[in-house]
Amino acid sequence: MMRILLLSIILVGLILTGCAHTDSSSGEREQMLDELDPNRENKNANDMNDKLGYVNYTKDQINQDNEEHHSATINRREMADMIARMILRNEGFERVSTLVTDEEVLIAYEKNEALEEVEAADIASKTAVSVMPGYFDVYVSDNDVLIQDIQSLHNSSANNKDYDNTLDQIITEMKKSPQGIKHKEDIMD
Template sequence: MLILSKKIITATLLSAALLTACSNNNNGKNVAENPAVYKKNGNTVNKYERVDMYNAGLEKTSAEKSNEFGYVRHVKSPIPGQNIKYQDIYTINREKVADAISKIAVTNPRVHDAATLVTDEEVLISYKTDAKSKKDRNDVADQVKKTAFSVVPRWYHVYVTDNPTLKQYVENISYMKSSDANKERVIKQTVKMMLKSTPQGHKMSTGENENGESNDINRGKMEDTDNLHEQFDKGNL
């Protein structure tokens, strides 16, 4: 019995020593920070910073989040016939998008004020600039326009103006809703004034005009009622 007790005590002491050694090797870090569990490199799918069973209660700062890549993988349900729940798919928060565009736009040294309207299809930006010459105004318009294109989905068309009198028109549209019957007419009238008074920058590509509207080649020469700049050029707006 004495020999058996000694063996139990020895095993207990050995286990305690091993646990202590593991704790010392991790230097107080959580399990997910251990390279043996999650490697700190860009190739691992399960990133060591994620909040899970290894990092319970872990919260990252905005600076930490902005330094990371975004990666998400979705797999269809293994249950046959089960449909995707569309209510779980995120939609665009247009006000936050407008806020982001305006914030980025005013970081331009030549832009001192920017008001952005985001609808379901268009982005209208009214801004104040110290640019005077036609070339300088066009360059600033191009920079402001591309700021919006860097934020919104690619199907959007972007229209800009440095005409101070049109800022109120842009703001007035913000009180409307996508379901309003006359919203298309009001938007078209405002865009028409923007195109008349302000250069729209350079063409986005060989297949798109200054406002991101597809040309006839890309559309297969089918009429697109959303191409407001094209309608303006043809006198149909």
């Protein structure tokens, strides 16, 4: 009888330990999957936006053969999308068209009468400068005709420079409008 009781206690202990281990490893597995694939949909998807960005490399890791040919790239469409959305979050903007090339950011917008022309140009320009690397030239305009002109270039490729004349004409037209603060140095002053 004592032997059966002892065997039962051991068996129950093993079952409880196994269940606890399964729940723990399942949670660890979910956490690893979340960290490896930030686009994974789960109940903690919003937590990924709260995490800080961090990396730690050694010189040897960067000098590996596959790293030597690694280059940073900019997704021009995502950057244009981000800039336009950020500008539209400001009061007074009704419509924003943004084009990001390999060297320029062109922003044409419609604003309401409550927003001053120079203030609108400052907001649009500062937004682009805050998002893009410093070597980009930023051009802004409240000439709503330019929205369609910018849109006409949306299918162009940065590798195909056939659109250069059109781009130069749009920039020339944009320069007739107030440009706001265009350079990071200007923002710092």
